[in-house]
Amino acid sequence: MRYSNLELVDRVDAFPNAATHPIAFAERTADYARFTYLSHTIGYIIPLVRAALDDRALSGDWWELTPNTVSLKGDTVEERTANMAETTKRWREAKRFDILSGWRNEQYTVYAPQGKPCFHMERSATPLFGVLTYGSHMTVYVPASPTRPLRIWVPRRAAGKSTYPSMLDNTVAGGMGDGATPLATIIKEAGEEASLPAAYVAENVRAAGFVSYFYVRGAEAGGEAGLLQPEIEYVYDMAVGEPDAEGPVPVPCDGEVAEHMLLTVPEVREQLALGNFKPNCAAVMLDFFVRHGFLDAENEPDIVEIYTRLHRRLEFPTRCNNLHKL
Structure with missing residues (x-):
């Protein structure tokens, strides 16, 4: 197969844009959960991952869950970071997701509005939460x-x-x-x-x-x-x-x-x-x-x-x- 330049872009920018393709975006995210902080979207969570969050025995009590949204408990950056770390650690130990077999011990920052850190998390786990x-x-x-x-x-x-x-x-x-x-x-x-x-x-x-x-x-x-x-x-x-x-x-x-x-x-x-x-x-x-x-x-x-x-x-x-x- 040969790819045009636009098809190469399609390979990397494959998620519907809510601003330019609102119907496709709505259809794609119909069963996704929005990962939120102070009403801002900081990620999207697919059903496979949402099911793991619903399993309280595995994911603990560190999450606020509604039918359409997910948010991480904690009043400070440090508390939210610790809660995310404990969740992903449990998932890794339980071998819940294959992607965590590539654990890097490298922390990424997820940002809140105005460029302030919201929490830090393990690099290999970031795609599970659809964060930037x-x-x-x-x-x-x-x-x-x-x-x-x-x-x-x-x-x-x-x-x-x-x-x-x-x-x-x-x-x-x-x-x-x-x-x-x-x-x-x-x-x-x-x-x-x-x-x-x-x-x-x-x-x-x-x-x-x-x-x-x-x-x-x-x-x-x-x-x-x-x-x-x-x-x-x-x-x-x-x-x-x-x-x-x-x-x-x-x-x-x-x-x-x-x-x-x-x-x-x-x-x-x-x-x-x-x-x-x-x-x-x-x-x-x-x-x-x-x-x-x-x-x-x-x-x-x-x-x-x-x-x-x-x-x-x-x-x-x-x-x-x-x-x-x-």
Whole structure:
């Protein structure tokens, strides 16, 4: 199968948008529970997970449950964090959800209105509650010269990874845990995944906005299919010299990457069309193409929908009130 650019967006932004497709949204969420805090929606919970919350013997008395809503008890960030931790710990010990077999001991922040933390929770459990998560992605590229076209460093994920094995990725990418900033995440991941020196990255990386989407996890993501994963990925670019001259060259470091390939834009486009990129990395690559003039209204009839969908206005409180005004 070959994918159009819009079909690549459909793969990563698969949840109906309440603002643009209200009927589809209503039909999709008819049997979902809204995860709320102070009347604000902070996530969506599918029936499979709601059933676990209804099992008080397993989930405890840390939840306020109505037919259509779920909220976490606790008057403080610390209390809510502890209640969420106890719930997910019990689920993990009971092997209630396969996704928790990938437990990372890494905390993510879920935000309340005005960018304030609502609670913190285990990263692997976030899709169970459909809460908004964050990451940083960087595209490292060699600019065009009089004799060579622009080329992009593209890594192939290790075959042994539990999620998206052997698929293509952005040059550097990682989730953003508690206390981390987007730039600090990129600098850390650049060293761990690609052996890129921190000082070099800090000096040469350039912020390029973000992409946002609402992903519905499939089997290739690991764990239960159908779990919800809205995300904001902060996007960075970094131009480097020719690998046979100025460098630096990305080199696998932590076992998560099998190889790095230096591909031309047509070669990357072909891999995208074949569906070989991890879905959210395809979104970041399309955003790179738009920003660098490789994808525009002259060669892509769906450019308006593609660009709009890659920068979706999400209905959840975010870590920065002005995120969607940047």
